[in-house]
Amino acid sequence: MTIKTTRRAWLAGLSIVAAGVTALGATAAAANDAITIGALRFTSHGAGFVAYEKGYFADEGLDVTFEFFQAAQPIAVATASGDVDFGITGVTGGLMNLAEKGAIRIVGGVLHEKKGVDGMMIMASNAAYDAGMKTVDDIKGHSVAMTQVGSTFHYMTNLIANAKGWSMDDMKMVPLQKVGSMVAAVKSGQVDVLIMVPHIAKALAGAGAAHEIGWLNDYAEYQISTMISSVDNIENNRDMVERFIRAYAKGIADMNRVFLSGDADPAEMEELTGMIAKYVAPDQPYEKAAKSIQTGAMYLNEGMALNKTDVAAQMKWFKDQKLVDSDLTVDELVDSSFVDTY
CATH class of the missing domain: 3.40.190.10 (Periplasmic binding protein-like II)
Known part of the structure; x- marks a missing residue:
């Protein structure tokens, strides 16, 4: 038995197939x-x-x-x-x-x-460094930047204080809401201490905008x-x-x-x-x-x-x-x- 297909029928069939493929593609995208x-x-x-x-x-x-x-x-x-x-x-x-x-x-x-991998850097502002803050031991009694009360930066400061045997009352925590504001406050000397991720901290230290004085993973993982x-x-x-x-x-x-x-x-x-x-x-x-x-x-x-x-x-x-x-x-x-x- 021979089946004859006209060009019009062939094109119509092709259109149906193409429409089906398009519909399948649309269904996949929608999924x-x-x-x-x-x-x-x-x-x-x-x-x-x-x-x-x-x-x-x-x-x-x-x-x-x-x-x-x-x-x-x-x-x-x-x-x-x-x-x-x-x-x-x-x-x-x-x-x-x-x-x-x-x-x-x-x-x-x-x-x-x-341990062994650079993490949060502990930094001193230039003003605090010039006034004698050379190590983490010198942080006690100084101001520390954080975003909000109850933030991770707040908790990180506690890890340092706990390792040193200090009270949180021995530091002045300064909430600045944004990471950018924390960085700006340390660069301007409005706060003494910054704990910051290394891609920002290393750039600050390299530019002479603040000083590295320690690493958080020296005190806690x-x-x-x-x-x-x-x-x-x-x-x-x-x-x-x-x-x-x-x-x-x-x-x-x-x-x-x-x-x-x-x-x-x-x-x-x-x-x-x-x-x-x-x-x-x-x-x-x-x-x-x-x-x-x-x-x-x-x-x-x-x-x-x-x-x-x-x-x-x-x-x-x-x-x-x-x-x-x-x-x-x-x-x-x-x-x-x-x-x-x-």
Whole structure:
């Protein structure tokens, strides 16, 4: 039996096939989950930028955008309200309050102080240094910059005070709301001490705008930042959370391997630096931003594992200091079902 096909019929059939392919493509595109990540323009947040640029999020069916903030605590508020789906932030009083209301949970670890890896630098303003502040032992009795009361910067100062046997009352904590304002206050001599991520701190020291006097990981190794998401996402879109964590963890693996291994391929180093520079220093020439990014990388939690024991210790401090009035437990703050905890 011979079937004859006219040109008109053939074209009509081709149109049907093309329409079907287009419809399938549209369905696939619609299946991607659109999510927003709340972040700071820090190299330590670079794993997300790398995961985006290298297509790890796209591979997991995630259409990602970033929303940038000037401090970590507002990221927790934005995550609780649903303005962002995931946020990179430390354990703070604000985070604990929102978790107690059933709005957010920690789902993984991001940044961790580790011996042998440059972390948060302790700095003295030029005025304080010239007046005799040469080491961390000289901090007692001086002013220390932080974003907000109950912030990670507040807690970091406590780690130093605790290691030295001081009271927090021995320092004057100065809330300045934004990281940029903290840097400006130290540069102008309005505050004496700054604890800052290395990609900013090393640039300040190199420019003679402040002095390095120590490193936080000389006094403590702690879980600086975590990944949070809303309880709504965790309970009603678990698969999306799992896919996000897989993609972000790949970005972490790339960051640690390239920036911390000491034997990275120079071409790959340049590639990742360029990816991160787009977000960390969008208004700077690449040549200016590259060095601070490459020398400012910190240790990121492999696999987004979380130091839950340290999170519990941080929570206790906030409660002991009366910065939160809460019965929240670490098991209520942390959802341990997504990553390894220890």
